[in-house]
Amino acid sequence: MSTPMIEIQNLSKRFGSFVAVDGVSFQVGRGEVLGFLGPNGAGKSTTMKMATGFLSPTAGSIRICGLDMLADPLAAKSKIGYLPEGAPAYPDMTPQEFLEFAAAIRGLSGEQKRARVDQVIALVHLESHRHRPIEKLSKGFKRRVGLAQAILHDPEVLIMDEPTDGLDPNQKYEVRKLIKSMAVNKAIVLSTHILEEVKAVCTRAIIVNRGKIVFDGTPAEFEARAPKGAGEPAMDVVFRSLTTSDAVATA
Amino acid sequence: MRNVSAIFKRELSGYFYTPVAYVFLVIFLWLAGWFTLFLGQLYERRLADLEPFFTFVPWLYLFLLPAITMRLWSEERRNGTVELLMTLPISIGQAVTGKFLAAWAFAGCALLLTLPLVITVNYLGDPDNGVILAGYLGAFLLAGGYLAIGACISALTKNQVIAFVLAVVACLLLMLAGFKPVMDLVPESLSAVSETLAAIGLLTHFESISKGVVDLRDLLYFVTLIAFFLFANAVILEQKKAD
Numbered sequence: 279m280s281t282p283m284i285e286i287q288n289l290s291k292r293f294g295s296f297v298a299v300d301g302v303s304f305q306v307g308r309g310e311v312l313g314f315l316g317p318n319g320a321g322k323s324t325t326m327k328m329a330t331g332f333l334s335p336t337a338g339s340i341r342i343c344g345l346d347m348l349a350d351p352l353a354a355k356s357k358i359g360y361l362p363e364g365a366p367a368y369p370d371m372t373p374q375e376f377l378e379f380a381a382a383i384r385g386l387s388g389e390q391k392r393a394r395v396d397q398v399i400a401l402v403h404l405e406s407h408r409h410r411p412i413e414k415l416s417k418g419f420k421r422r423v424g425l426a427q428a429i430l431h432d433p434e435v436l437i438m439d440e441p442t443d444g445l446d447p448n449q450k451y452e453v454r455k456l457i458k459s460m461a462v463n464k465a466i467v468l469s470t471h472i473l474e475e476v477k478a479v480c481t482r483a484i485i486v487n488r489g490k491i492v493f494d495g496t497p498a499e500f501e502a503r504a505p506k507g508a509g510e511p512a513m514d515v516v517f518r519s520l521t522t523s524d525a526v527a528t529a
Numbered sequence: 530m531r532n533v534s535a536i537f538k539r540e541l542s543g544y545f546y547t548p549v550a551y552v553f554l555v556i557f558l559w560l561a562g563w564f565t566l567f568l569g570q571l572y573e574r575r576l577a578d579l580e581p582f583f584t585f586v587p588w589l590y591l592f593l594l595p596a597i598t599m600r601l602w603s604e605e606r607r608n609g610t611v612e613l614l615m616t617l618p619i620s621i622g623q624a625v626t627g628k629f630l631a632a633w634a635f636a637g638c639a640l641l642l643t644l645p646l647v648i649t650v651n652y653l654g655d656p657d658n659g660v661i662l663a664g665y666l667g668a669f670l671l672a673g674g675y676l677a678i679g680a681c682i683s684a685l686t687k688n689q690v691i692a693f694v695l696a697v698v699a700c701l702l703l704m705l706a707g708f709k710p711v712m713d714l715v716p717e718s719l720s721a722v723s724e725t726l727a728a729i730g731l732l733t734h735f736e737s738i739s740k741g742v743v744d745l746r747d748l749l750y751f752v753t754l755i756a757f758f759l760f761a762n763a764v765i766l767e768q769k770k771a772d
Contacts, residue, residue: 330616333771356618366609368539370546382535383617411546427613 282307282341283357283435283465284329289338290489291324298324300489301338306465308434311457313480313497314469317521321489322469323363326439329467330360342435356384359433361441365424369413373404373423376412377430384431398426401456417444425453429460436460438468442475454479473513476500487521532619536627537634544597544635553593557639560589565646577654582646583664583739587704587732590636590668590675595696597632598679599689602766607687611770621763629680629759636672640665660741667738670751674731675700677758684765687772700731707733 282305291299299321306312314322327333329340331351340347345354367376377398381391399408402422407415412423421444428436441457442450457466457479470476476483477497485493485500493500493516503519504512544550561582565571569581605611614624650656679696686692705711707730715723727733731754734747 327612327771332612332616352618352620355616358616360613360616362609362612362616364609366613368543368610369608370543371539375542379535379539380617382538383532383619385531 283343284467285339285341286325286329287339287341289325289328289340290336291321291328291333292336297489299328299335302486302489302491303338304484304491304494306435306467308465309462310482311461311466311468311480313476313483314467314486315471315473315476315483315517316486320486320521322486323439325486326360326437326467326469327362330358330437331355332362356431357434359428359431359436361424361428361438363439363443365421367412367420367423367427370411372409372411373399373415373419373426374408376423377426380427380430386431394430398430401429402426403452418446418449421445421449421453425456434464436464436466438466440470441468442470442472450475473511473517477513485517485520492520532623533627533630536619536624537631540601540628540631541634544631549597549600550635553597553635554639554642557589557593558642560593561586561643562646564589571646571650572653577650577656579646579650579656579661579664582643583668586668587671587735590672591697591700591704594636594672594675595679595693595700597635598676598683598696599692600683601628601632601680602684602762603687603689603692606684606770606772611766615770621766625680625759625763625766629677629755629762632676632680633673636676637669640668640672657741660739663741663743664739666743667735667747670738670748671731671735674703674751674754674758677755677762678703681758681762681765684762684769703729703731706730707736 284304284306286305287303289299289302290297302321302325304312314326316322324333328335328338329342329347331340331347331354334348340354342354343357345357347354368379371379374395377395378391381395386394399405402425404419404422404426407419412420415423421441425438425441428438438457442453445453454475457468460466461479461481468480480497483493483495483497483500484491497513500516501512503516505515544553564585565579565582569585571579571581574581602611605614615621647658647661650661651658675696678699679692682696682699683689683692685695706726712723712727715726734750737744738747
């Protein structure tokens, strides 16, 4: 692995007595696309929220491109592009206005800002809807607005919480193509419920269950864990066996 | 600074994306005019000043300004955009300041639009424009106080109605603390209590400024009040952002 751009060390998050994330450690290097998998409530989103600096961890450390998220949050955040779950955006703004706002905070201005906003709008195919209020857009377009916002400053680290959720097959294909095309010089983490997606775009998969990592390896290694001759997609079988048994301490 | 101005611009233009700004401006100006001219009997008094306007403006603010601040953070939390905002390279302090300044600038615009009242009294008589200017300064500072309280409370809840009601109550309490009819209820033996109340009350400080006495202590009161609630706003937001 090349120099790690995301370094997560012993990350934990407790909400009252509930342990959402329990001692998670992993690293992601340039060129890697890491698929974050797990059942609902396993701690995927919580981990991503801590990695992007939204939630502060109960314990552990986060380094983004060598910058400590807890000690120097603004510098670390400036390296990250983040698509939160559900792609939240200001509903009364148009994609154009919204992206210009995000660009201004990212430190772009004038001609540079205009050019970059045009560029990402073209990248996610938003041209036809750039001047419509975001609340009037369909789910697919809203997701694209969020994606455009995340890649606006050409970040070195890209973190996406369910980037293809709720998209139709064509849109999914487009988004995956976009992710793959950006993968070369970035470290990308995405969470998903679709096991097929891991095979399609990810170079590596991490499965979390009950706040702990239960698998960390390539999609091929993941698939190879299935017993021979299972009558259903192999990944589904492995996923279920990893996340439904109680005593899991592999990886 | 760049971040504060980006937030400021987004927020201020946000008022005009929706009918909020227009409804607010129309109602504010209509009520301000009506209170001043009819209830305050500007003409009948035969005095060239704007005292009726400055008597009513705190009460007008009490119900209208929380309507501006109620959405400030609660909407952000409900839409989930707070997650976006707090993962951009911007500090909580910058976000809080930018939003507050936008609300304050908007309230300032509404205040400026009452200028025809000033023109009217100048046309009808020969008012002391220095006192009127002090009154406007006082009203602007008072608006800042209300808005800082409202913004802070808006960070407490995802529900805009709750944010509105709590802000009205909080502002009302701070107003009544210096309101004469309330002060008269405090027995004379408890003069320490009434003095304390007068010292923290919004109206005491507003009234002395609007009478034309611009005292540093009154200015300091409003600056401290605003700073305190903005700080509280940032602390509450940090605690509540992910709830």
